[in-house]
Amino acid sequence: MRILFCNIAYMKWYKGIIEVIDEPSFGGSYIQETGDACEEFNFTPIECDDGDFCFGFVETKSTNRVSKNQLHIERIEGGTKQDEFIDHVLVVWCAKRDNRSVIVGWYKDARVYREYENWEMDIDEDEPYKHDFIMEAFADDCVLLPANERSAYRWRAPRKLQNRSYGFGQANVWFANEESAKEYIETLAKNIYEYNGENWINEYPPSAEE
Secondary structure, eight states, X not given: OOEEEEEXXXXXXXXXXXXXXXXXXXXXXXXXXXXXXXXXGTTOOEEETTEEEEXXXXXXXXXXXXXXXXXXXXXXXXXXXXXXXXXXEEXXXXXXXTTEEEEEEEEEEEEEEEEEEEEEEOSSSSSOEEEEEEEEXXXXXXXXXXXXXXXXXXXXXXXXXXXXXXXXXXXXXXXXXXXXXXXXXXXXXXXXXXXXXXXXXXXXXXXXXX
């Protein structure tokens, strides 16, 4: 199946950074230095001509910390080196929480780009926000798990260990191509497609509703 795992900073709502209420954590040195996270709006539905969309950001590795490397979408099932994007991908968003990695949500049927795109969003009426993203999906196909649900064992996100040959390594993306990951992927996909619990995609922090 077409699946991509992305490691991002941990937040509760992903509706923008709100001091004290929802600030990114476990996002690496850039977030520690700046307090900023480009993934802060990953689960914010944006009204577009064709409907409401979510636009997702994940940091790809950079050799100079200025330019961003492309996402090697040819490693996704059915992708080639000539593709500028690939459709019908299940994007699984993961983050570190309390020294373990958890799944915070997912985009079903997403379009994943090779190069970063950008979109000017009217998040703030006084100052439009120019957002970099590298995947998109209809908001109706996106699920943000409630914070207390993310600790469930079924939403664990694997990292490579001495006794595990699959999962995230040093990169923020994992293509899940390992044969040893097959059982985990099948079980996770079943859990995702059968999930009918609470979805925070349209839930906002208290101060954002005022």
